[in-house]
Amino acid sequence: MSRGRGNIKDDLILNLKVVYARAYVRLKGLLREPHWSIAEVTIPLLSLCAYIYMYTMLDAPIEYMAFVIVGGAMLAFWSNVLWGVSAQLYWEKETGMLQHYMLSPASRLAVLLGMAAGGALNTTLRSISILLVGTLLFPVEYNLLDINALLIVFLLTITALYGMGMLFASLFLLYGREATHIADLLQEPIYLFSGIYYPVLSSQIFSQAVKLVASIIPLTFGIDAIRLLLIMGKGMEDVLLHIVGLSLLVAILLPSSYIALRKMEDVSKRHGRLTLRWQ
Amino acid sequence: MYAVETIELSRVFELKGKSILALDDVNIRIGKGEILGLLGANGAGKTTLVKILSTLLLPSKGSSYIHGHDVVKEAKQVRRIINLVSGGETPGYGMLTVRENLWFFSQLYGLSSSTARERIEMLIRDMELEQYRDVRMHRLSTGYKQRLNLARGFINDPKVLFLDEPTLGLDVINAKHMRKYIREWVNADKTRTILLTTHYLAEAEEVCDKIAIIYKGRIVAYESPSALKSSLSNGVSINVEIFSDPTAIASRNSMVEKISRSSGVLACMLEPSGSDNGYHDYMVKHEGGSYSNGRYDGSISSDGLTRVRIILDDDSKIPDLVSTLVLNGYKVLSVRKDQPTLEDVYMRYIGMREG
Amino acid sequence: MDREGVIRAVVQGVWLGWKVESNWTNPFVFLTYLIAKPIASVILVGLVFVIGSTASSIQGSREDLFFYTFTGAVFFIYPATIVISLAYLVHEDRAKYEVLKHVYITPSSIQTYIIGRGVASAINASVSVAVSLLVGSIIFSNYFALNLPISASSVDYLTLLSSIPLGVAAFISLGMVLYSINLVTFKLQYSLSEYTTGILFLLSGVVFPPKMLPYPISFIGEVLPTTHFLNVVRSSLLGYNAHESMAYLLLSTILTIAVALIFMRRMESIARVKGTIDRKAEY
Numbered sequence: 077m078s079r080g081r082g083n084i085k086d087d088l089i090l091n092l093k094v095v096y097a098r099a100y101v102r103l104k105g106l107l108r109e110p111h112w113s114i115a116e117v118t119i120p121l122l123s124l125c126a127y128i129y130m131y132t133m134l135d136a137p138i139e140y141m142a143f144v145i146v147g148g149a150m151l152a153f154w155s156n157v158l159w160g161v162s163a164q165l166y167w168e169k170e171t172g173m174l175q176h177y178m179l180s181p182a183s184r185l186a187v188l189l190g191m192a193a194g195g196a197l198n199t200t201l202r203s204i205s206i207l208l209v210g211t212l213l214f215p216v217e218y219n220l221l222d223i224n225a226l227l228i229v230f231l232l233t234i235t236a237l238y239g240m241g242m243l244f245a246s247l248f249l250l251y252g253r254e255a256t257h258i259a260d261l262l263q264e265p266i267y268l269f270s271g272i273y274y275p276v277l278s279s280q281i282f283s284q285a286v287k288l289v290a291s292i293i294p295l296t297f298g299i300d301a302i303r304l305l306l307i308m309g310k311g312m313e314d315v316l317l318h319i320v321g322l323s324l325l326v327a328i329l330l331p332s333s334y335i336a337l338r339k340m341e342d343v344s345k346r347h348g349r350l351t352l353r354w355q
Numbered sequence: 356m357y358a359v360e361t362i363e364l365s366r367v368f369e370l371k372g373k374s375i376l377a378l379d380d381v382n383i384r385i386g387k388g389e390i391l392g393l394l395g396a397n398g399a400g401k402t403t404l405v406k407i408l409s410t411l412l413l414p415s416k417g418s419s420y421i422h423g424h425d426v427v428k429e430a431k432q433v434r435r436i437i438n439l440v441s442g443g444e445t446p447g448y449g450m451l452t453v454r455e456n457l458w459f460f461s462q463l464y465g466l467s468s469s470t471a472r473e474r475i476e477m478l479i480r481d482m483e484l485e486q487y488r489d490v491r492m493h494r495l496s497t498g499y500k501q502r503l504n505l506a507r508g509f510i511n512d513p514k515v516l517f518l519d520e521p522t523l524g525l526d527v528i529n530a531k532h533m534r535k536y537i538r539e540w541v542n543a544d545k546t547r548t549i550l551l552t553t554h555y556l557a558e559a560e561e562v563c564d565k566i567a568i569i570y571k572g573r574i575v576a577y578e579s580p581s582a583l584k585s586s587l588s589n590g591v592s593i594n595v596e597i598f599s600d601p602t603a604i605a606s607r608n609s610m611v612e613k614i615s616r617s618s619g620v621l622a623c624m625l626e627p628s629g630s631d632n633g634y635h636d637y638m639v640k641h642e643g644g645s646y647s648n649g650r651y652d653g654s655i656s657s658d659g660l661t662r663v664r665i666i667l668d669d670d671s672k673i674p675d676l677v678s679t680l681v682l683n684g685y686k687v688l689s690v691r692k693d694q695p696t697l698e699d700v701y702m703r704y705i706g707m708r709e710g
Numbered sequence: 711m712d713r714e715g716v717i718r719a720v721v722q723g724v725w726l727g728w729k730v731e732s733n734w735t736n737p738f739v740f741l742t743y744l745i746a747k748p749i750a751s752v753i754l755v756g757l758v759f760v761i762g763s764t765a766s767s768i769q770g771s772r773e774d775l776f777f778y779t780f781t782g783a784v785f786f787i788y789p790a791t792i793v794i795s796l797a798y799l800v801h802e803d804r805a806k807y808e809v810l811k812h813v814y815i816t817p818s819s820i821q822t823y824i825i826g827r828g829v830a831s832a833i834n835a836s837v838s839v840a841v842s843l844l845v846g847s848i849i850f851s852n853y854f855a856l857n858l859p860i861s862a863s864s865v866d867y868l869t870l871l872s873s874i875p876l877g878v879a880a881f882i883s884l885g886m887v888l889y890s891i892n893l894v895t896f897k898l899q900y901s902l903s904e905y906t907t908g909i910l911f912l913l914s915g916v917v918f919p920p921k922m923l924p925y926p927i928s929f930i931g932e933v934l935p936t937t938h939f940l941n942v943v944r945s946s947l948l949g950y951n952a953h954e955s956m957a958y959l960l961l962s963t964i965l966t967i968a969v970a971l972i973f974m975r976r977m978e979s980i981a982r983v984k985g986t987i988d989r990k991a992e993y
Binding site for chain 1: 743746747750751753755757758759762763764766770772779839854900901903904905908909910912916918919922923
């Protein structure tokens, strides 16, 4: 028994080191290639500005400006999840790094968690920058009354979002070369349904069915709740449904990502496609 | 317990509805402290075997063990004691330095900070990477990238190290350095084992205790280099110099054919020389008595001399061979007896199956 | 190179571009990519319009504004597709497939090859534009009662059809500029095209008139070929006189082509000096 516990402890220590080491690579990337971060703040801001001008043209209420800025700040996470986590195993395969991971005793989930943790930390900085620059450029007002609720919603959103990214990572690994297309393909529909530039769950435009489908995307609950808390001055009781929804997503996505990762690795090993580049 | 053991290991790949047998009932046993060289042509199954043993690929049939651990069922335990270095692969993240990359890999094996630090410093020193310690990986030359890659392979001090054509694309000095290090590493601790796949016969001869020749997924020979050479039993290699028109390819082909059909000839090949037209021809005798021929990388003399290397099953056949040549109108200038080389062995085992 | 050689090189570039963009993956995924992604981006703009105008205090018909934003989003597919494709081409050819050096050392000019690849992208974009226009107009008409004030009989087809090759020429030239920059650099492979399309989206009057922007940013919008391309397209769809916009489009296209050719020649020589044509960057 003690040997078993020892093994579990060793495994835990090993995998924590792996999480830290993989996150370290991400953070080093941020420091070594600062132009990436600049691009990831500036480029979304260009679109945000365009949509803010569009709302101005339409004489939409002033809070719509803040809606867009919050949406844009959260969009940074989606981009990171898609390109930095979901597609990352595929990229690691293309660059020949995946083989090194697969050879090691480290858990693949730990590798993904490391990517996610590094990415989330990186992206939080970027997201805050987008929020700050957007707020400086346009006359937006915030009305935050319940910071605890905001933190809970934010953490749940990020956990669910990165859980989804880890789930996709396995699928991308299996789809090989098509991964970039899938990542590209998912980008716009997610913008559409998750309400990056407009409210979805509180809007009368969308049917209940559309709202239900949109709720599968953690971003939808997350953005809506953050807008309610940060801009509309709402409190915990107003976002309880969001919290329940996000918690459910976390409970489903995290175990699913683990199961999918094992399954995909097994399938890849059987077909000999795990480590072949450009396949 | 063997360091590496495979039992009737087979692997079939399905490609566009076709089944390709990449490994066919492979049985090998590598003892601790041994370096096994796996020789074979492209597509012979070398890399497939290494991938299965290193847990990257599942076999279709058979079993394999690393230090007694089942490679399929106990992959995690196996991964703790192995590592793999392939020639020309990415040794890490381009934006990380040499030291950072090694630290990163040390963490994939859960090394403690102090052990990691010591081992990284040792490997940087052993691989002569001191001046590149803080240089980003993408700025290294091919040779130094491969040194870093090799260092990565040693980072967990594996019990079994798989080296898949590790000197591929390396210059003479880097390749020599690598071979020397590999040999010393095993000599330093007799519980360490290496499985080395290579195209280079000299490399295998220089560092390996045993050599396995793999052909179309089957191990066709498995001995020490000296035993393999003597597997030509009473075999003898002779170098014959014949005066002939170097441009007459047809006449050379015919000569190779005539020699090969002579009594006692196991294989015959035109020897490389100064001038080069890219290939030379060989012909080998099958075990059943039939013949096959092919073209072999090399060159043909332009000085009017054709040099032929012939492997005979017995040196008593030399006079008959010379007579055959003379009777066929070839001007034999010299006949020199030589010890069989690994190349002769390779030709004997692989050449006879090609064609 | 003689005329036949140039034509052959362009045709080969188009063929290769089509092959690369269509053949390397599942055709189903490719079609989805060619159709679903552009449609989603057009619907996104349409939904922002619907939600913004519903929330607006000003009521009444807004079909003119809808027409402006919707056509802007649809026809912006041309510059976005071409510019992104050509900017990414260096990375694709140099690092991914490692064929750039082989293309470069052939007697045909690299510009001809780029034009060929740009035309292949324009063909792809045309499919996306047609489908997005059709699907988008049906969705917004049926679900949101927003009809485009376009009548088939009043469309100035001649102007519309001549504006497309002119616009495509300008966008290929723009793509050539980005290609040139990427030829001598390594770190901008992904971001450069995103910056450019982002700037074009903001400044060219795609979803709002550029005059809403503060001066002198609005002035930059006025000189961009994308702005004039969209103006000509909108005017010709409504059957309005588009002569002035067409003249501006022609002028800005000629200017862009001239700048691109000069710039590319300069960058090519820098690339040879720096040895960046066959060098791979690793991250």
